[in-house]
Amino acid sequence: MKKILKISGLFLGCLVLLLLFFCAYVSVVGLATYDPPITPKVTVERTTARVNRGESIAQIQCISCHANNENRLTGKYLGEIPSVFGKIYSKNITQDKEKGIGNWTDGEIMYFLRTSVKPDGTFSAIMPRYPLMAEEDLKSVVAWLRSDRFPVQPTKQEAPQIEYSFFSQLLSHTIIKPGDYPQQRISIPDSTDQVALGRYIANGVADCYSCHSADFLDQDKLHPERSKGFYGGGNKMNGEGGKPIFTANLTFDDETGIGKKYTKSQFVRAVKMGVRPDGSILRQPMGPHPTLSDYEVGAIYEYLKTIPKLKNDIAGKNAELQVATN
Template identity: 40%
Template sequence: MALFINVRGVPTYAVPKVPAQEITATPARLAQGEKLAVSMCADCHLDKTSRSLTGGPMADLPPEFGKLYASNITHDPTHGIGRWTDAELIALLRTGIGRDGRYRLVMPKFVHMSDEDINSLVVFLRSNHDWVQPKAVASRPQEPSFLSKALTHTVMKPAPLPAKAIVEPAATSPVALGRYLVTARYLCYDCHSQSFQTNNLLEPEKSEGYLGGGNEFITTNGSTITSRNLTMDLETGLGDWTEEEFTRAVKYGISSRHPVRAPMPRFTLMSDEEAHAIFAYLQTVPQIKRPNRETDGAVAAK
């Protein structure tokens, strides 16, 4: 098995067939696509010096995964995604399989995202926005560790394309909308459950320790940060947080409780309606008692 994995490396699959379609670039889609790119793509793909989506090293990845680099996703035909079709982009965003069939490591899979959100992302990637103008910066080849390669043969598998159209729930049903935001649009659960290795892409709520925190990240100075418990447990979760406190922490990273450091994204473009819906949904999620190593030692010892 070990020899097999080292020789084969990261597996290749048949490229999933997304039906060819005309995606009309409306102003509403462009605005939504920009909001999604700021919230969901920039942390990995934006080069902060050139203000361009030319990618770069993944600094917060635990070293046992090897060295991985986010790709250039500007319009450049050689180094970016200028030659990808809309269908190929959608296949990658949904399943993790690239136009060459190679499985893309670490890149999140937007399995349950609405068709409208996916189309908005495509419209943004094709737009005149500064971030995506062609830049001839080569994407670095990946240097996955043995562990990463092994995981792609076991748990980190491509996701299937959705079987039917996906529509975002209306804001008049905050719990349903909140569930959509947490599991499909912003993927809060992906970072805030126990581990990427035990997350359940197809049925996010069946992920190990769903929203109870504990997933580990490495900061640029080499220390470990674990994601926080977002369930409503009073001692170790958000049980005594107000909606205002929650919204400020999520949108601006400001909290008097604990630091809110990277890789927690700043969801600055999130609407208050969305924050309200997420908070409403979190009230319904089964509570987990899981102390945070850094700050809740006293609770753990009780």
């Protein structure tokens, strides 16, 4: 018996030591880095149709995180990201060659947007990635970044360096890994298939599920439906003035979801304009999505109907938070 205790004690001791070494290693090297990737050799043709489509995607994705208060994409402080991840600033993604991404190739931008790995092998554990976005939409985003539109014109201003927390650094060495670049071409679904279109817009373009599921750290970027608490809400974020807020349950659960709360046209208004059926305003970080068409948002509604219903009383939890923080 004594011997067994001694051996298991030794074993535990070694394990703790190994863990300590690993933590010390992480705190020295910081974020995980990778070999500089081999990026696709493409030159994206900048047609007006692509620039327009790219702009409408950027308005519901890139701009809210990257634009300063003059609507230039200089990067800024992202207060909605919980502070356990560190002090997070986005980057200058204007066409400036020194401070922005003017020197990146089209292929390097596409590679980064899909995998979160930059041309020099640096890995971004926080910037959302878009492995399910159709090739054509991805090219539209690139065409817009290269266009003559105001927000992307070269600007020297930049945000301070990110201060990743030790926790974020640890995550980048353990559970948050870069994605693979998709080998198959991804196409935009036929618009007559509303559920497929809704799934594509919600999961592939607008990233609704990443906020509206249970845990940022338990998500599957290639198979979003495997994410913990898929569309059941409950992710805790920072809202207006840094006040905590839980994301809403978007499943069709009668009591706690949106099934009985929203008709399709009320849902369209809420998502596009940020207004609830009773006229109250949806709070940050739920932003309005004015560049999605009524048809696209209606398709998201049809898609959400097909998702397993989850009981999760977010309204109740948010009310408790209010009491706790007042």
